[in-house]
Amino acid sequence: MNKVTMLAPGVRLNIIPSEKFKTVLMGVYIGRPLTEDEASLNALLSRVLDKATHKLKSPRELNQLLDDLYGSVLVSDVHKYGERQMTQVKLQMPGEDFVHAQGLLKEAVSLLNDVINHPRVIEDGFDPSIVEQEKRGLMAEIRMRIDDKASWAMGRCIETMCADEPYHIHELGTLEGLEAIDAKQLYTHYLEWITTSPIDVMVIGNFDADAMTDLFKDMFEIQSGDRLTIAREEVISHPSEVTRYSESHDMKQGRLALGYRMNVPYESPQYPAALLATVVLGYGGSSRLFKVVREREGLSYSVYARAEKFKSVMLVYAGVDFEKMDQAEALIIQEIESMKQGNITADELDIAKRTYISNLDSISDYPNSYINYLYSQFLTQGALDQAAYRKEIESLDLDAVVAAMQHFELDTIVQLVKEETHAI
Amino acid sequence: MQFDRTFYSDYIRETVYYKKLNSGLDVYILPKKSFAKKYAFFATRYGGLDNHFRIEGRDDIKMPLGIAHFLEHQVFEEEDESNFERFEKIGANVNAYTSYGTTVYHFDTVDAFDDGLKYLMDMVQNTAISDSSVEKEKKVIEQEIRMYYDEPEWLLSSGLMKSLYHKHPIREDIAGSVESVQSITREAVLDCYRYFYNPDNMALFVYGDVDSEKILEQIDSYQTDAFKSNRFSPKILLPEEPYAVAQKRLMIERPIGKDQMLIGFKSKPMDHLPDRELRMVALRVANDMMFGRSSDHFDRCYSKGLINDGFDFELQAQKGYAYVLVGNETEDVEQLYAETIETLRRHLKDGFDKTAFLRMKKKLLGRMITSFNALQSIANNYTYSMMRGTDLFEQVAAYNTLTYEMLHTAVRDFYDADNHSLSALVNKK
Structure with missing residues (x-):
């Protein structure tokens, strides 16, 4: 124990x-x-x-x-x-x-x-x-x-x-x-x-x-002193419009990053469903983005989404041919919108749940990941009842995931593009 | 069914059960309690180097560069659904990698091992390679290769390999080039699949809390008849490689945050030597004494600001090649280069410190044991080493048998301070 x-x-x-x-x-x-x-x-x-x-x-x-x-x-x-x-x-x-x-x-x-x-x-x-x-x-x-x-x-x-x-x-x-x-x-x-x-x-x-x-x-010595309490982050944000940022680099492949405000803090009962939505979207070889952007369209080798728990932001990344950046960007946004409208198959949801639960079950196999994981729990809600949490994930249905996704708002799009070389 | 033999290591305290099935397939099982995940690896001794080979009774065959890696991607192809999805549906993750000498398909799972094993063997023994799947894969692999082109480490090491070797295929990238991949056809991929994906050329590894006898029976029964009766044994052809490096130095200009350098020391191949394992261990100890964190070299270069914690070195010795790489990001490529060569020359001339030798044996023995910590690293390391024809358990023991005298012999046989090449990535002003 x-x-x-x-x-x-x-x-x-x-x-x-x-x-x-x-x-x-x-x-x-x-x-x-x-x-x-x-x-x-x-x-x-x-x-x-x-x-x-x-x-x-x-x-x-x-x-x-x-x-x-x-x-x-x-x-x-x-x-x-x-x-x-x-x-x-x-x-x-x-x-x-x-x-x-x-x-x-x-x-x-x-x-x-x-x-x-x-x-x-x-x-x-x-x-x-x-x-x-x-x-x-x-x-x-x-x-x-x-x-x-x-x-x-x-x-x-x-x-x-x-x-x-x-x-x-x-x-x-x-x-x-x-x-x-x-x-x-x-x-x-x-x-x-x-x-x-x-x-x-x-x-x-x-x-x-x-x-x-x-x-x-x-x-292990402890120095005496009053220890700080660190304030909780502001996590709710409703961007009035999408911010665009572009930078040119001398490179062979374009890079695309989309930043979403999840607007679901980890204290919210909707948080597990929001996290699961990001798994359906962009975690692993049967995620939506992998299937559509890589496997169906062949636009990208590397494409994924990841969520940050403390700040409730989701980043979507793709490495894409320079000529196809806009096409890939539109496709990613379209897939996320489609999921928001409820277009998630039972298989997709089921796979995401299994993936998530299997990660949960096996995290204690890796000492470093395990202590980092336990530590991040201490920071948020204190020690978690693993079995109850597992059950909660299992019970999530399509409605819960779609409802959580309604809070997601696209905030920023970054494109790294090819540097134009000018003859001097 | 009985196992042929077991391997046990007193240092690691793990047992591996081994059996050669009637088909010729090698099976290794390492049962391990208390870990949640279970792992299986299905591997063929066929990788990025094996593009030129001979099949008995036929003309020698030359395949496009990158075909083993291409085939790996294609083995994942199924007609109805993707294999990633098929595994994830049962709560398992599947993946694969291609190295210079092997292609490995593996999956892990918490509680769907039986189904996963069946899927894995099924996936590798049956493929649905079509003209359209080949064409689609070309697009994905082209994106993969272009991604490498933007990685400074890749530019540096790939440039160095071309400087070290005149002809040996180690000078080429495992994924091939954008051009070579374009020339791959469905027929060529299927030929390679037939020649190299057969029981004599393959091995299956299982790690985790499993019933080894039951698993062995299952593996035996999951082999298809087509697989069992596939009897090709291609002979890999390697070109005659000159002793000297092909090019002494290569400077690549790129817009990067900090200059980087890599020195390669080329040596004679060691794969035929009977005491190769011991020599490898001796060289690892020696390299750590010369260039490791507690070495005089590291200390001096670090305090001069020439290197950072990323300063690293590695030994590679396989089919027809052997080399050591040393390198790091640096603010002064020329000075770090000169210091490194000088450190090697000094050790070749004056030998090694005995106290440091004993300390380094302790360090590397401890590191070896640590590498058998998480089951995932056991699985990866053990599979990788067996597929290269080296036994990790023997390697651990070798750290103990290594003597001070053997260290000197191995170092003097291996290193020729003049036979090296420098590759550097310097910031484009």
Whole structure:
């Protein structure tokens, strides 16, 4: 059984024993509101933390310790959950008895604690050389976002659609924001971050729940402070007209992204039906878009829809020949309109339900996805009764799905088109 | 029906049951309790490299590039409904991939394994390939290929392969080119299907909470007569490949966020060596010691801002080829290139540090065990390795038997610091 312990107000420990795995995975989730002021600071902080500690003075020393811990993997990064910017620090190690090494677990928890609570500090700041390196690295990563055309198209769509809402902010921050940060300023932010952010710790693996709880109570330090409550996102929006945005790129294939406001918050009883509608539309090889846009019309190799739970937006993506962008766009809009009018077959609905339920049933097969999933539930409605939720999905009918879809409104269309080359 | 033998690994603590059916089909079953999903993989030893081959008593056959991948798409074709839909209706997901040496069809499901297995075997053993399905697929695959053309990593690695190899088909893309795909015909696709989709050339893998004996009976009974009696055994023909690289460097200009580089070290093929497995393990350990996160090289280049966490290296050695790739995004292609070559030369001359060697063995053993964590990764890794003719369980053991001396031998035999090629993607100003 999963065991939840409050380590301090705003700090939860979730222990998930599972005999299935040969590894132990520990994840620390530290949340902040997504704001222009903090985005770059939090992003850079996540990159600086896993490079050195008060004991391990350089990335090389830290990496050598990870090798000695039988190839344990330490990852620290920022993610966007609606209008929250979430730092995730994760450590995965092989189970002690598989590598016949007692004491491995303790060493790993101690390392995780040091990374979060005892970073390397020089004169009231982080190590300036590490900060500079990570700054350069992060800025390069931001500049390289444009190389992945699919995610660039969807990113542009979000930035355009939510231009006046925090949701448009990218989790990696901005070039200007990063440029302005120095080692001392980042450390000042860290002190605020470590004392005021809500924290969730999730641990999954083959172990005794009580022993693991005690180990974390003993070894994982909590700094005292009042922890923030992060505000719920605004999710209802009725665009007066569709916004269009187009950009030209030197590339071989056009990219299309359509942004919809779902206008169904996850608290709504209609939310499961709205989510199921997005599965019918664009998840997997028997989805409407795959069947029509790819299989019937041969317009696209990659075409899908995905929903974002916290902000209730749906993005539709397709990679299409330049000459057929308008045709594909019209076809996608037409299919969504047709579904809204009730044109969904019993088979389509049934397949979507099975797909959704099968994903639900098997999510505990993957340690990382499972703790992320449980964490996202903690953020929204608290722990969910899996069996009841499964039943609820099973009971959804055509009317429920069509009713939920009535709230969907097309907000923004982004086209990435071919760059015209001009002779000079 | 009895299994022929079992494979067990003490490190991984998993057992695989093996049987060669009368038809010649290899069956591997790894029963595993407590996971919700079950997996089956139906695979043929036929991939992107196998375009030139000999059938006994006939002229040598040359097929258009990309035909194995094209055939994979076509096997999904059914006349009445799509296979994606057929599987999803019972709560299963089906998919497939084509690598250089294999084509693999697989599905997973929580509670429709019996039906899914039947569908999978049915799908692969019967196909409905028509002129119109071939024409429609050309359009989809053309979009797939054009999507790759926009991926910087693809441009870089595909360019490098052409620099490393003069003739070996590894220099070509698995999907072929827009032009070669256009030249594919229904007859050619059907020929390849007959030649390579037969029991002697195929294997079936099952993973999950299943009754292995019952599943074995089912697999045996789901084979069609046509499949069982298909007895072609094509011999793959590979061109004579010169030892030296074809081209020393290739600079590609593109509008990109950051320059990228990839160095390829070409070596003699290893597929005929009896201790190939051990050599591969030795090279992986050595590469990690030279270029891995805790290496002097990584530390130096990272602090100079030449590389980031994405700095990576990989060893590939299969039918008639063997190479190591090293590369990353970088702000200075020339400097990272020079540093990398220097690191290799230094190790070839001075050897490796013994403490680092022991640490690296621990790391890679731990990583190997970790790769057997989620059932999905077990399924993918085990299938992939068996289809390449390597045994993952033996590989784990090899990390333990590897000695410091063997490491040096393997490295000196493999690496020739001069026989390399640089491929770089530089921002178009």
